[in-house]
Amino acid sequence: xxxxxxxxxxxxxxxxxxxxxxxxxxxxxxxxxxxxxxxxxxxxxxxxxxxxxxxxxxxxxxxxxxxxxxxxxxxxxxxxxxxxxxxxxxxxxxxxxxxxxxxxxxxxxxxxxxxxxxxxxxxxxxxxxxxxxxxxxxxxxxxxxxxxxxxxxxxxxxxxxxxxxxxxxxxxxxxxxxxxxxxxxxxxxxxxxxxxxxxxxxxxxxxxxxxxxxxxxxxxxxxxxxxxxxxxxxxxxxxxxxxxxxxxxxxxxxxxxxxxxxxxxxxxxxxxxxxxxxxxxxxxxxxxxxxxxxxxxxxxxxxxxxxxxxxxxxxxxxxxxxxxxxxxxxxxxxxxxxxxxxxxxxxxxxxxxxxxxxxxxxxxxxxxxxxxxxxxxxxxxxxxxxxxxxxxxxxxxxxxxxxxxxxxxxxxxxxxxxxxxxxxxxxxxxxxxxxxxxxxxxxxxxxxxxxxxxxxxxxxx
Amino acid sequence: xxxxxxxxxxxxxxxxxxxxxxxxxxxxxxxxxxxxxxxxxxxxxxxxxxxxxxxxxxxxxxxxxxxxxxxxxxxxxxxxxxxxxxxxxxxxxxxxxxxxxxxxxxxxxxxxxxxxxxxxxxxxxxxxxxxxxxxxxxxxxxxxxxxxxxxxxxxxxxxxxxxxxxxxxxxxxxxxxxxxxxxxxxxxxxxxxxxxxxxxxxxxxxxxxxxxxxxxxxxxxxxxxxxxxxxx
Numbered sequence: 001x002x003x004x005x006x007x008x009x010x011x012x013x014x015x016x017x018x019x020x021x022x023x024x025x026x027x028x029x030x031x032x033x034x035x036x037x038x039x040x041x042x043x044x045x046x047x048x049x050x051x052x053x054x055x056x057x058x059x060x061x062x063x064x065x066x067x068x069x070x071x072x073x074x075x076x077x078x079x080x081x082x083x084x085x086x087x088x089x090x091x092x093x094x095x096x097x098x099x100x101x102x103x104x105x106x107x108x109x110x111x112x113x114x115x116x117x118x119x120x121x122x123x124x125x126x127x128x129x130x131x132x133x134x135x136x137x138x139x140x141x142x143x144x145x146x147x148x149x150x151x152x153x154x155x156x157x158x159x160x161x162x163x164x165x166x167x168x169x170x171x172x173x174x175x176x177x178x179x180x181x182x183x184x185x186x187x188x189x190x191x192x193x194x195x196x197x198x199x200x201x202x203x204x205x206x207x208x209x210x211x212x213x214x215x216x217x218x219x220x221x222x223x224x225x226x227x228x229x230x231x232x233x234x235x236x237x238x239x240x241x242x243x244x245x246x247x248x249x250x251x252x253x254x255x256x257x258x259x260x261x262x263x264x265x266x267x268x269x270x271x272x273x274x275x276x277x278x279x280x281x282x283x284x285x286x287x288x289x290x291x292x293x294x295x296x297x298x299x300x301x302x303x304x305x306x307x308x309x310x311x312x313x314x315x316x317x318x319x320x321x322x323x324x325x326x327x328x329x330x331x332x333x334x335x336x337x338x339x340x341x342x343x344x345x346x347x348x349x350x351x352x353x354x355x356x357x358x359x360x361x362x363x364x365x366x367x368x369x370x371x372x373x374x375x376x377x378x379x380x381x382x383x384x385x386x387x388x389x390x391x392x393x394x395x396x397x398x399x400x401x402x403x404x405x406x407x408x409x410x411x412x413x414x415x416x417x418x419x420x421x422x423x424x425x426x427x428x429x430x431x432x433x434x435x436x437x438x439x440x441x442x443x444x445x446x447x448x449x450x451x452x453x454x455x456x457x458x459x460x461x
Numbered sequence: 462x463x464x465x466x467x468x469x470x471x472x473x474x475x476x477x478x479x480x481x482x483x484x485x486x487x488x489x490x491x492x493x494x495x496x497x498x499x500x501x502x503x504x505x506x507x508x509x510x511x512x513x514x515x516x517x518x519x520x521x522x523x524x525x526x527x528x529x530x531x532x533x534x535x536x537x538x539x540x541x542x543x544x545x546x547x548x549x550x551x552x553x554x555x556x557x558x559x560x561x562x563x564x565x566x567x568x569x570x571x572x573x574x575x576x577x578x579x580x581x582x583x584x585x586x587x588x589x590x591x592x593x594x595x596x597x598x599x600x601x602x603x604x605x606x607x608x609x610x611x612x613x614x615x616x617x618x619x620x621x622x623x624x625x626x627x628x629x630x631x632x633x634x635x636x637x638x639x640x641x642x643x644x645x646x647x648x649x650x651x652x653x654x655x656x657x658x659x660x661x662x663x664x665x666x667x668x669x670x671x672x673x674x675x676x677x678x679x680x681x682x683x684x685x686x687x688x689x690x691x692x693x
Contacts, residue, residue: 001576001577001579002576002579002581004582005576005582009576012564016564356560357562359560360560360561360562361562361573361577362521362545362548363519363521363548363554363556363560364548364549364554364573364574364577364621364622365545365546365548365549365550365574365577365578365625366545366577367541367542367545367546367549367577368541368542368545369542370545370577454521455516455521455522458521458556458560
């Protein structure tokens, strides 16, 4: 029997019982819709979350430290570092795997990092302790240098109020919302455009003596910085060993570096004034795409630095999503399992109805294999048709839920997005799965039909 | 007389059914032959085993004892796929109740057996039309069985039985559901097929007069055995 004839005959049989075929197909469609919808939800959530992670500026960032950094060594090079360490370079750790020669993290190193492929920018991590004063309120906090290249990080792209730095040379600052609320009793928004006084202890010549018996070469320096924007929280991991969240104010990187050059943070510094070239404790490298983070990290390590990123954490999150996907598809499969029983039921009914017809077909030369194939093709047709309808149904329901969810999220002031994602692999996979399940459901009825005794079947009414 | 060319030969053929504790001997030690080109009638009361014998000849059933040689192969030993091949190539079957597929047109019913034989659609449609023309139903080829009279349906069934050009035609009470006038028409057609096309025909009937009128030879069966043979 020619394959085309088998398909033709199977479709003719399905058309004979239009209502039953339609109902069974709808059952499969609902099963596939629930399965595809669930997986689609898992994929959509993953895309949303990973997308937000990537957007957060956490995953395209590599923290680079000298191998000699006691912090880097203490944490096996896996912790972000930022504490000031201006002491002489300690020899590389002995023992363990041979590593590239340690390099100091100076301006030359930053240029080298910046020149790496896929690297967007490399900037030293500079965090200085400062006192900020607005009106009569004073707070001790940390000021962090932010390179202009960070303008596209989501926190800076859409600050809570105001805007990002216009250039690197202005005496401008961004406030963290928390600090801004402490500085004013009014609306933090009104701080925008006002000056903030930043003071710090400095070895620089200009400035006023501190008093309190401190050596006279330490001066108190005050400068006014215009508040240009307020952000919700400090983005990225670049906050130093203290971690993000502790710095309350952000300055353009060159401003922060200028302060950093003279700021006094410890007595040690006064006893051993550093005459050597400026060495940084940590450099933040931003890569162009989060996908290349791991790659760039490895190359930085090969250059002789310690490097750390949290792209590993992203991988783990993705693994967690695989589990979520499996769980969601199991839930979705329940409906499909029910509908596959529907197929079995329909096919068995169909055999009962067509017993005589099967007998005739066998009597005039149809083989067992022919009969089995006709029924398997019928089951397949239900599966493929149900699969296509189901994917369309799942998509439509997903759009509706998505619309409703986004409407709610928007009303709550959240960021909207696609909760359901239906990539091509899911569409084709769902239809293929529907076909396979239907085929499996058709095996028993088809075998039963093929095994019918022709004489008994011909006597059947 | 020359050695008859037997296309069928049954030796001690038995078909026993187990019905609970008892064994029903539908066919019990039948030995007979069918010669090529012969028109043979099997008569007997219901339950005499004539239909059982026909079903065995048709390859629809398997013997439980003895042997049934058909075209040089023992039907008792054929595998299931070979059995369907035998049904498809060697025999055409005509039933009392026509057994047409009600949802198919006359032409599609005729073409169906060719479909199982793997004949391409265009070829089988052409041949189906030719066969319907031969039985006088050419203009009615697109009609479904319920739009046809009993005689017409049986003519469609005859056309279908001839579709794969078998050399043996098996008819189980072909006129059992027909009035006498239509019966004569069907019998005349079968006789023509036997005489003009040279097809061997084995017909089961309970009508001894009909058998005597059309068949060359009549075997009378009783309780699963052949009790007499009549030449006409």
